[in-house]
Structure formats: C-alpha cells, structure tokens
Amino acid sequence: MSIVAVGSIAFDSIVTPAGRAENILGGSCTYFALAASFFTKVRVVAVVGEDFTAEHEAVFRKRGIDLRGVERAQGKTFRWGGQYLDSLNEAKTDFTELNVFEEFRPKIPPEYKDSEFLFLGNIQPALQASVRLELNGVRLTGGDTMNFWIRGSRGELLKTLKLIDVLLINDGETKMLAEDPNLPRAAQKVLALGPRALVIKHGEYGATIFFREGAFGIGHHPFRAPALPIEEVTDPTGAGDSFAGGFMGYIASAGLLNREVLKRALFYGGVMGSFAVERFGTERLQCLTREEIDARFQVFRELTHLE
Amino acid sequence: MSIVAVGSIAFDSIVTPAGRAENILGGSCTYFALAASFFTKVRVVAVVGEDFTAEHEAVFRKRGIDLRGVERAQGKTFRWGGQYLDSLNEAKTDFTELNVFEEFRPKIPPEYKDSEFLFLGNIQPALQASVRLELNGVRLTGGDTMNFWIRGSRGELLKTLKLIDVLLINDGETKMLAEDPNLPRAAQKVLALGPRALVIKHGEYGATIFFREGAFGIGHHPFRAPALPIEEVTDPTGAGDSFAGGFMGYIASAGLLNREVLKRALFYGGVMGSFAVERFGTERLQCLTREEIDARFQVFRELTHLE
Numbered sequence: 045m046s047i048v049a050v051g052s053i054a055f056d057s058i059v060t061p062a063g064r065a066e067n068i069l070g071g072s073c074t075y076f077a078l079a080a081s082f083f084t085k086v087r088v089v090a091v092v093g094e095d096f097t098a099e100h101e102a103v104f105r106k107r108g109i110d111l112r113g114v115e116r117a118q119g120k121t122f123r124w125g126g127q128y129l130d131s132l133n134e135a136k137t138d139f140t141e142l143n144v145f146e147e148f149r150p151k152i153p154p155e156y157k158d159s160e161f162l163f164l165g166n167i168q169p170a171l172q173a174s175v176r177l178e179l180n181g182v183r184l185t186g187g188d189t190m191n192f193w194i195r196g197s198r199g200e201l202l203k204t205l206k207l208i209d210v211l212l213i214n215d216g217e218t219k220m221l222a223e224d225p226n227l228p229r230a231a232q233k234v235l236a237l238g239p240r241a242l243v244i245k246h247g248e249y250g251a252t253i254f255f256r257e258g259a260f261g262i263g264h265h266p267f268r269a270p271a272l273p274i275e276e277v278t279d280p281t282g283a284g285d286s287f288a289g290g291f292m293g294y295i296a297s298a299g300l301l302n303r304e305v306l307k308r309a310l311f312y313g314g315v316m317g318s319f320a321v322e323r324f325g326t327e328r329l330q331c332l333t334r335e336e337i338d339a340r341f342q343v344f345r346e347l348t349h350l351e
Numbered sequence: 352m353s354i355v356a357v358g359s360i361a362f363d364s365i366v367t368p369a370g371r372a373e374n375i376l377g378g379s380c381t382y383f384a385l386a387a388s389f390f391t392k393v394r395v396v397a398v399v400g401e402d403f404t405a406e407h408e409a410v411f412r413k414r415g416i417d418l419r420g421v422e423r424a425q426g427k428t429f430r431w432g433g434q435y436l437d438s439l440n441e442a443k444t445d446f447t448e449l450n451v452f453e454e455f456r457p458k459i460p461p462e463y464k465d466s467e468f469l470f471l472g473n474i475q476p477a478l479q480a481s482v483r484l485e486l487n488g489v490r491l492t493g494g495d496t497m498n499f500w501i502r503g504s505r506g507e508l509l510k511t512l513k514l515i516d517v518l519l520i521n522d523g524e525t526k527m528l529a530e531d532p533n534l535p536r537a538a539q540k541v542l543a544l545g546p547r548a549l550v551i552k553h554g555e556y557g558a559t560i561f562f563r564e565g566a567f568g569i570g571h572h573p574f575r576a577p578a579l580p581i582e583e584v585t586d587p588t589g590a591g592d593s594f595a596g597g598f599m600g601y602i603a604s605a606g607l608l609n610r611e612v613l614k615r616a617l618f619y620g621g622v623m624g625s626f627a628v629e630r631f632g633t634e635r636l637q638c639l640t641r642e643e644i645d646a647r648f649q650v651f652r653e654l655t656h657l658e
C-alpha cells in the first residue's frame with residue numbers, strides 16, 4: 045500500500061565532531077521517503093529549485109520513490125546549515141535559506157489520490173490540514189510538528205491535530221504543546237487534542253507510544269521501544285524523519301492496523317533512525333538493505349526482551 | 352541467600368509539588384534494604400543516633416531485616432533536607448547534617464560473614480573497599496557512588512571499582528567517571544576500570560546494563576529495561592536506592608548468576624523504583640506485597656515486549 049509524504053527537500057551543510065559535509069541532499073521528506081521506501085511505495089509532495097539535478101533525483105528513483113508530486117520552481121532549493129559540536133542531541137543552526145520552500149503550496153497529483161496512508165512532515169500546520177483534507181480517503185495520517193509552529197501557529201496547529209491519527213514529536217515539543225512539564229501527563233493532554241496515538245521520541249533513550257483509550261483495539265497502556273546505544277554517531281541530521289519513515293512505512297506495509305502493528309512500527313522507527321546517523325546525510329539509507337534492517341530489528345528485540 | 356547492605360540510615364525532610372514531610376525515615380541503606388527484603392534476606396551495616404527509636408527499628412523488623420550490624424552511636428542520626436520543586440529528576444539540597452554518620456566506620460558482625468552477596472551503598476570509597484575486603488567470601492558485589500566521590504576521591508574510587516562486580520550509577524555519573532560525554536562509549540570506559548557489568552539509571556527513561564566482554568556468559572550486548580511512565584510522582588527520594596534493592600535482591604534470590612538473571616534483575620529494579628516514588632519516604636515500600644511486585648513486573652514486560 046502506498047503512502048504520500050509531504051515535507052521539505054533540502055541541501056544541508058553539516059558540521060559534527062566526526063567531520064563536515066557541504067550541500068548534501070537532505071530535508072525531512074527526503075529522509076522520511078528513503079526510510080519508508082524499504083517497507084512500502086512512497087509518493088512525495090515537495091518543492092525543489094533549479095539546482096536539484098538528475099543526480100539528486102536518482103537517489104529517490106533508485107528506491108522506487110514516486111516524484112510526480114515534486115514541483116520544480118524557479119530559484120534555489122531550501123538550504124540549511126547546522127552543527128552538532130556542543131551536543132549530538134540538538135543542532136545549532138548556522139543558516140536557513142528557505143528559497144523556493146518559502147512559497148511552497150503542496151499540490152497533490154491526481155494519481156496520488158488513491159493512497160491509503162499519509163505523512164504530514166514538519167510544515168506550516170494550515171498547509172498540513174489542506175493536504176489532509178484533499179486526500180480524504182486515507183486510512184491513517186501521521187504528522188510531525190515543531191516548537192516554531194507550537195509557539196507561532198498554535199490555533200492552526202490545534203485544528204490540524206484533529207486531522208492527525210498519530211502525532212510524532214519529541215519530549216520538549218510534547219511538554220510545550222501540552223503546557224505541562226510532566227511527560228506522561230503531557231502525553232494524555234496531547235491525545236485529548238485529537239490524535240489517537242502519540243509517539244514521543246526520546247532521542248538516545250528510544251521512544252514511547254501513548255494510545256487514546258479505545259483506539260486501535262483493547263488496552264491503552266503505553267509501549268516503549270529502545271534506541272541503539274551507538275558509540276559513534278557520525279551525523280544526527282534526519283534521525284527523527286528516518287524514525288518517522290520506518291514507523292509509517294511499516295504500518296503501511298502491515299495491512300492490519302492494530303496495537304501490535306503500532307508496537308512493531310515503533311521498533312522499526314528506532315531501527316531506521318539508528319542507521320541514518322551512521323554516516324553523513326542520507327548516505328547510509330542509500331546503501332541499506334532490507335536484510336540489514338531485519339537483522340537490526342532482532343538486535344532491538346534482544347536489547348529489550350526477556351527470555 | 353543473604354545480602355549485606357552498607358550505607359546510610361537517615362531522617363529526611365522533603366518538599367515536593369505533592370506536599371512535604373518532616374524527619375521521616377530515609378537513607379540509602381533503608382530504601383535498599385526494604386526493597387531487597389521482598390526477594391531475599393537482608394543484613395544491614397549502618398550507624399544511627401540516639402533519636403533512632405523502637406518505632407523506626409520496627410520498620411526494618413517487619414520486613415525481617417537483620418539489624419545486628421547497625422551501630423548505635425552517641426548523638427543524632429544523619430539528617431538531610433531537600434526539595435524537588437523545580438524538577439522531579441534532581442533534588443535541591445536544603446541541608447545536610449552528617450551527625451553520627453561523619454565518623455561512620457562500618458563494622459561487620461561475625462554472623463554476617465557467610466553472606467554471599469554484598470551491596471556497597473554510596474559512602475566513602477575507601478570504606479566501601481574495606482567492607483568488601485572483609486567480606487571476602489561474597490559471590491557478587493554491587494556498588495553505588497556519586498559525583499562527590501568521583502571528583503573528590505577519584506584515586507580511592509578507582510581502587511574500589513576493581514572490587515565491585517556491578518556498578519549502579521546514573522548517566523551524569525557515568526560520563527563524569529569516564530570523562531566522556533558519549534554515554535555508550537563512557538560505559539565501555541567504566542567497564543575497563545573494573546566492574547564486570549555497569550547499570551546506568553536513566554531516571555524516567557529506565558536503565559541500561561552494559562556487560563564486560565565474556566562476563567556472565569556468552570554475548571556482551573547491552574540490555575535496556577523501561578521505567579513506568581508515572582503521571583503522579585509523589586516523592587522521588589530513594590528511587591535509585593530502591594532500584595538497587597530490587598536489582599540486587601532479585602539476583603541474590605535467583606541462585607544462578609547469568610545474563611538472563613541480570614536482565615530480569617534490571618526489570619525488578621525498575622519495578623521497585625516505580626513503587627518507591629508513589630508516596631512520601633518509605634511509606635509505599637512498607638505496605639507493599641510480593642503479589643503487587645510481580646503484577647507490576649508484568650506491566651513492565653507488556654510495556655516493552657512484542658508478541
């Protein structure tokens with residue numbers, strides 16, 4: 045089954061303790077699409093500039109990703125520069141050049157309309173809502189957001205949250221959105237805003253999924269998946285988007301939509317995030333195999349399961 | 352099988368968002384002993400003052416804890432005051448009155464000498480070493496330490512680490528001890544200092560156990576156990592010591608000493624920590640049952656295990 049992914053395609057300049065990379069392919073939608081492509085058919089909605097070449101396109105094509113929803117606009121592609129010299133957990137932004145992304149209005153190709161799954165990457169909440177309303181046949185919608193929208197576009201975000209089935213955010217975003225410093229309590233408050241499930245990403249500590257009562261079958265106890273204790277993180281960029289790609293991609297591939305599927309999806313999210321950080325940019329995702337993914341899934345299981 | 356626990360018995364004055372309590376029974380050894388007593392026979396080595404009454408003693412006696420190693424000294428028992436108004440994850444100390452604890456020199460009763468397990472609570476590293484050397488027949492020694500000793504008594508601590516089989520510390524202590532901000536790498540550096548296993552407590556994110564290669568059987572991959580996402584934490588005091596009590600108590604009860612036992616012990620550690628914070632001081636541990644413990648063990652399992 046296919047999933048539509050809307051978000052950013054970008055060129056990133058990144059400095060980490062392991063080295064630096066200039067103008068490499070990045071963006072939330074890129075990481076998401078590559079990660080999800082190991083599980084299901086991915087259809088991208090994004091915008092790029094004239095500097096997006098056939099070579100960049102080939103990265104997506106090799107993974108069978110549908111680019112009919114990628115608009116080619118006049119000007120330059122979104123560019124971002126950041127560094128992780130102080131902390132691998134949080135990027136310090138050096139520059140943001142929105143370029144063609146500034147005027148991005150997602151356009152859904154008619155061929156995408158039969159898609160059953162949707163992921164709303166981290167863009168303006170009103171745009172997320174418009175995409176969701178246009179794709180009104182989807183079975184499940186995942187979504188991301190960030191501090192910038194929680195603070196600056198709260199009203200629009202609250203409307204969008206009613207259209208999202210599974211929200212994927214981190215600890216800080218959860219507390220900010222709920223206006224509550226206690227994480228489990230904040231999770232319940234976020235669920236009361238609309239989503240049937242909330243995935244909170246804890247970085248190196250893994251992720252927890254909280255369920256709204258009655259959603260996805262019997263039982264609404266949370267579930268926790270680990271992250272891999274990685275000694276050498278090369279580049280943390282895209283870890284969260286790769287997590288979302290593994291999570292949503294697995295769900296789209298599963299057919300069924302129940303609690304057990306969502307639990308396994310949380311594991312696959314962690315697995316894809318753990319690969320993404322091994323090399324700069326999308327390098328590791330580009331050369332990954334499904335066999336490697338399933339082997340690491342077993343490592344995650346052994347990391348947490350009693351005999 | 353019995354375990355000797357050395358550490359502090361104290362009277363605590365605590366302020367949390369849930370309320371306050373004055374001069375209640377506390378101390379690392381108290382929490383440890385109560386938590387471990389649900390699994391095994393516990394023998395305490397500590398010091399108290401003249402203000403330690405029959406009523407306080409009864410708290411230990413009711414749980415069958417051996418107090419022959421508790422020295423009654425002239426003066427007042429160790430007192431500590433702290434608050435958790437800014438953060439439930441870290442106490443802000445209001446006062447510390449060492450009192451009789453200042454001159455504490457652990458004395459091991461001859462009746463304790465056949466004990467097979469030992470837990471060295473958070474006291475001066477040279478004192479920890481002297482207890483360990485005196486109890487030279489133990490099969491496994493667990494130990495705790497803190498920033499104060501890592502900074503101030505590093506040389507003595509490094510000697511003590513060679514006598515400890517399983518060290519239980521938190522993220523910050525691990526990074527400080529290893530002088531490395533990367534947690535998995537810091538874990539390996541700490542293992543190189545002596546312990547065969549290292550338990551790192553992540554607070555609300557659970558705990559990870561790292562194994563020295565070849566220790567406790569085949570496989571040295573880490574293992575991660577969760578913490579319960581608790582909405583209402585009444586009093587975080589003693590959570591880490593209760594964790595250690597559940598962890599070491601289960602090991603002492605298991606007979607075998609292998610990787611699987613240590614994994615389950617990590618779960619029981621989390622379980623006992625989760626109970627401890629439900630009420631002020633040791634209140635919850637005092638009225639706990641083994642049935643409640645095993646029921647929560649199942650909750651921890653469901654929180655992390657795929658079908």
